[in-house]
Amino acid sequence: MQLQIRDLCFGYKNRPIFDHTQASFDEGCLHVVMGPSGSGKTSLLGLLDGTLQPQSGSVLIDGKGINSKDITADASDGNAWHRPTFSRIWQDYRLIPYLNVEDNVLLPLEVRRKQAADSDARTAMLDLLDMVGLAGRENEMVADLSGGESQRVAIARALITNPDILLADEPTGALDEDNTRLIANILATIAHERNAMVIVATHDQLVANTADRVLRVHNLKLVES
Ligand SMILES: Nc1ncnc2c1ncn2[C@@H]1O[C@H](COP(=O)(O)OP(=O)(O)OP(=O)(O)O)[C@@H](O)[C@H]1O
Numbered sequence: 062m063q064l065q066i067r068d069l070c071f072g073y074k075n076r077p078i079f080d081h082t083q084a085s086f087d088e089g090c091l092h093v094v095m096g097p098s099g100s101g102k103t104s105l106l107g108l109l110d111g112t113l114q115p116q117s118g119s120v121l122i123d124g125k126g127i128n129s130k131d132i133t134a135d136a137s138d139g140n141a142w143h144r145p146t147f148s149r150i151w152q153d154y155r156l157i158p159y160l161n162v163e164d165n166v167l168l169p170l171e172v173r174r175k176q177a178a179d180s181d182a183r184t185a186m187l188d189l190l191d192m193v194g195l196a197g198r199e200n201e202m203v204a205d206l207s208g209g210e211s212q213r214v215a216i217a218r219a220l221i222t223n224p225d226i227l228l229a230d231e232p233t234g235a236l237d238e239d240n241t242r243l244i245a246n247i248l249a250t251i252a253h254e255r256n257a258m259v260i261v262a263t264h265d266q267l268v269a270n271t272a273d274r275v276l277r278v279h280n281l282k283l284v285e286s
């Protein structure tokens with residue numbers, strides 16, 4: 062599976078962000094996107110998952126337009142192409158403050174009408190909390206968590222659906238060095254062991270050090286560094 066940006070132009074009103082930009086991203090690879098604040102990293106993630114529309118150019122998934130109708134149908138017979146699933150870790154977490162940790166993490170399954178209450182889902186949820194260093198915290202209200210704890214709940218929530226493509230926006234922005242290492246290693250594991258495509262926007266050199274590829278937003282382009 063490959064995600065490609067082809068000759069993409071994007072901007073807000075009078076502010077150009079990308080100008081005839083090209084890039085490609087692969088499964089099994091941890092990509093890091095760096096660049097100054099305001100250079101367009103969050104915008105890039107929105108373009109990649111199709112929530113933002115380029116002014117021109119395209120975002121292609123295995124050669125198909127990200128928002129085109131031919132990729133919305135899920136494969137019902139074995140031969141049809143399977144639309145890769147996306148998950149996003151938001152820069153501002155976007156947890157639901159009046160739900161506890163468990164219900165926040167299980168929410169993506171409920172939205173997809175999978176049985177969030179079933180024991181497999183619950184086991185997966187508890188495993189993920191353990192993985193992000195929050196074992197035993199499932200009953201706490203997220204409004205009572207620290208910034209770094211909230212961020213780790215948001216990471217667990219993004220992983221509960223086992224996405225093919227994980228887009229992570231500053232996923233270690235609120236974390237200390239130990240937790241940054243923990244999360245960087247988890248992101249690498251998701252890419253290497255689950256063969257996911259992981260794309261991380263970050264300022265964090267520790268995260269960049271674990272990446273397979275580092276790209277930079279520079280002069281309205283994405284350049285390899
Ligand atoms: N909805 C919007 N309307 C207008 N301008 C926007 C909008 N979203 C972002 N921008 C502008 O586009 C530029 C790029 O924003 P973006 O959030 O993509 O940057 P970023 O690289 O993620 O920055 P940071 O490192 O601070 O998170 C910024 O100058 C921002 O002010």
Ligand SMILES: [Mg+2]
Nearest residue numbers: 102103152230
């Ligand atoms: Mg950003």
